[in-house]
Amino acid sequence: MEEKEQQVIDNIKQQTQDIDDVIFKKMATDAGVVTIIYFSSLIEKMTLQTMVFIPLTNHINQIFQVSEKVDLEDMDVILQKLNAGQTLLFFHKPALLQVIDTYSAPTRSITNTETESTVIGPQDAFTESLETNISLLKRRIQNPVLKNEIRTVGTETNIKISIMYMEDIVNMENLDTLRNRLDNLQYPFFSDISELKQLIEDNPLSPFPQYYMSVRPDSVSQYLIDGRIVVFMDNSQAAIVCPTSFFEMFVSVEDYYNRWTTASLLRMLRFFGFFLTIMITPMYISALTFHPEVLPYELLLNLQESRSKVPFPPLIEVLFIELIIEVLREAGSRMPAKVGQTIGIVGGIVIGTAAVEAGLLSNILIVLVATSALLSFLPPIFLLANTSRFVRYIFILSAGLFGLYGLMLAFAWLFTHLLRLNSLGTPYMTPFVPRSASDLLDSIIRFPTKYIKAKKGISRAQKK
Numbered sequence: 001m002e003e004k005e006q007q008v009i010d011n012i013k014q015q016t017q018d019i020d021d022v023i024f025k026k027m028a029t030d031a032g033v034v035t036i037i038y039f040s041s042l043i044e045k046m047t048l049q050t051m052v053f054i055p056l057t058n059h060i061n062q063i064f065q066v067s068e069k070v071d072l073e074d075m076d077v078i079l080q081k082l083n084a085g086q087t088l089l090f091f092h093k094p095a096l097l098q099v100i101d102t103y104s105a106p107t108r109s110i111t112n113t114e115t116e117s118t119v120i121g122p123q124d125a126f127t128e129s130l131e132t133n134i135s136l137l138k139r140r141i142q143n144p145v146l147k148n149e150i151r152t153v154g155t156e157t158n159i160k161i162s163i164m165y166m167e168d169i170v171n172m173e174n175l176d177t178l179r180n181r182l183d184n185l186q187y188p189f190f191s192d193i194s195e196l197k198q199l200i201e202d203n204p205l206s207p208f209p210q211y212y213m214s215v216r217p218d219s220v221s222q223y224l225i226d227g228r229i230v231v232f233m234d235n236s237q238a239a240i241v242c243p244t245s246f247f248e249m250f251v252s253v254e255d256y257y258n259r260w261t262t263a264s265l266l267r268m269l270r271f272f273g274f275f276l277t278i279m280i281t282p283m284y285i286s287a288l289t290f291h292p293e294v295l296p297y298e299l300l301l302n303l304q305e306s307r308s309k310v311p312f313p314p315l316i317e318v319l320f321i322e323l324i325i326e327v328l329r330e331a332g333s334r335m336p337a338k339v340g341q342t343i344g345i346v347g348g349i350v351i352g353t354a355a356v357e358a359g360l361l362s363n364i365l366i367v368l369v370a371t372s373a374l375l376s377f378l379p380p381i382f383l384l385a386n387t388s389r390f391v392r393y394i395f396i397l398s399a400g401l402f403g404l405y406g407l408m409l410a411f412a413w414l415f416t417h418l419l420r421l422n423s424l425g426t427p428y429m430t431p432f433v434p435r436s437a438s439d440l441l442d443s444i445i446r447f448p449t450k451y452i453k454a455k456k457g458i459s460r461a462q463k464k
Contacts, residue, residue, distance in 0.1 A: 008072055008090060008097070009035060015079055022082075029056045035090040038102065042085035047104040052087055063089065067098035080158065107132065113215045115382060120257040125215045130160055130234040136217040137164065141224060145169075153196065153233075156188040161196070162232040169227040171460040174243060174424050178229055193236040202422040207390045209383040210423045212244040219253035227461030229424075243424035245431070245458050247443050250274070252380040255446055263446040270378045271444050277375035278392040280368050281322065282399035282407055285314045290403030302364065309359030315400030321361055321369050322396070324351060326389075329373075423458075430458040 009024070016022045021041040027034050034056060038048065055062040070078055070088075072095060082088060085103030090096070110132065113125035126133045134148060149163040161182070165175060181200040190196055194213065201210045214220055215238050220230055223241045231240040250270040255263035287295050288303060295303070310317055328351075352370075355361040376388045391414065398406035421428035431439030436457035441447040455461040 008095065011075060012037060012078065012082075012088070015075065016082070027053075027056060030060050031091055033092045035088075035092070037082065037088040037090065039082065039085065042105050043087065043102045044104040047102050048087065051100060051102050052089070056089075063098065063100070067100045070097045070099050072097050083158070110136070116214060116216050116219070116252075116380060118252070118254040118257070120254055122216075122218045124217060126217065126232075126237050126239060128235050128237055130162055130232055133217075133232050133239065134162060134164070137221060137224070137230075140217060140221040141166075146224070151182060153182065153185055154188060154190050155186060157190065159190050160234040161193075164224065164230045164232070166224055166227065169225070169455070169459075169461045169463050170229060171227060171462065174426075174460065175229060177425055178231075178242065182231075190233065191235075193231070193233040193238055193240060196231070196233060197240050202424065206417065206421060207387045208246070208418070208421060208428075209249070209381065209387065210242075210244065210421060210428065212241040212248060213238045213381065213383065214241065214253075215239070216253055222253065222256070227455050227459030227463075243426040243458055245423065245426075246418055246421075246428050247271070247431070248458075249381045249384045250379055250444075256449070260446050260448045264444075267444055267446060270380070273375040273378040274384070274388055277372045277378075277388050278395050279407075280372045280375075281318045281365075281392070282395040282410075284365065284368055285318055285396060286399040286403040286407055288314045289400065294404075303362070306362035306364045310362055311359070313400075315396070317361060317365060318369075318396055318400075321355070321365060322393070324355075325369060325373055426458050426460070431456070 013024065019039075021039050023036070023038055023040050025036045027036060036052060036056075051066075052063075067089065070081065072078075078088065078097070081099045085101075085105060087100045087102045089098040089100065091098070107129040108127045110124050110127055112123045116125075124136065126136065138146065143166070145167040147165055147167050151161050151163065152158045153161055163175075163178065163182070178200070185196075185199055187195075187199060197209075197211050197213065198204055203210065212223070220239050220241060224230055228241050228243070231242070250267055252266070255267060258266075288307070292300055307314075307317075312320070352361070352366045356363045356366060372392070376385050376392075379385055379388075394413075395407060395410045398410040400406075402409065419427075419429055419433060427433060430436065431443060439457050442452045442456075446452075455463070
């Protein structure tokens, strides 16, 4: 018997060799000698004292009430429990292995969000703790039909994810499709949920995000009530909402806190701003290169005067300033916050002014590019802002090669691509294609709240 006991301990030590934070501690109790095994980096000392040491000393029966028995031969399960921050209790006589969930690694407190900030409404945001994020939703939806399925992804890391949905509302076909995609993942490591999102999208080659991502509990709660499926990942702040339509990428949760007139105005501004940001500089190129006759005579004179010293054609001129804007944006985001903001403003002014005075750029183009850059940040989803930057280059090259005809070809590609996209098997252009009259009440124009009651058609919810 003693040989078997020692063999179990030796097996665990062999599997955890060269891991300096694993602790093996022997302790005499009323039930005999117990070896306590845990990772010191995953468990706070006070938690270990309260849940393990004190009960082992004074109330040994409590240990068996709160612990779970583990098969001594299943080394994979034993190591998985240990790496998950649980404490192993090996009772030498009889040879028995119990496990207690004592995971208590430091986590970040709940704070405001910097990426989806609002003036009106709740100010709390998700954190990198999976348990905290689930609790934030359950505080808002106190209903037993809110289900929570825990899975692991990452063949090398076993990162926990959570699938949350309303059982009596969610479309089961959507849920089964998502489960299959998650179960069939073969990827070694996930550092953020955005990596997972790219692997379970319908078309991973598309520049458009096909799932909504949010760090706001109030926004995610609304989507759950609508019949959507929400996915969380441990160590990641954001949540994935699926399925999602293209038009929902322009919706902010603050729209529902504002009056319907203000919300509708802001939605139209975001929606048309997205198309303006990809069209302003391409229109400049096509008008000056191929179609000057479409411009008013006075405006054409101003443009020609502005470009009188510029030695480059409009296409090269636009690409040059667009690349400068990209460099300033990327450099500013990589620098410390205070320095990056200063560099972005001062750098833009200095470089823009110097380039115009040197005759490298026209001052009208500086205004157009700056306006285009501002418009790209109007959508509340940052991933869509990145999409507009990529699509803009396609339009710029098309306009530089074929003029207005090239712009029409680029528009044809854009709308064809959007119409062919799906989000978890649902058309990405819902509710316009296919058309759903009830969904139009909460699309680009948001009608008064009392008229918005039905579940969205994209959810295909069981309960309307």
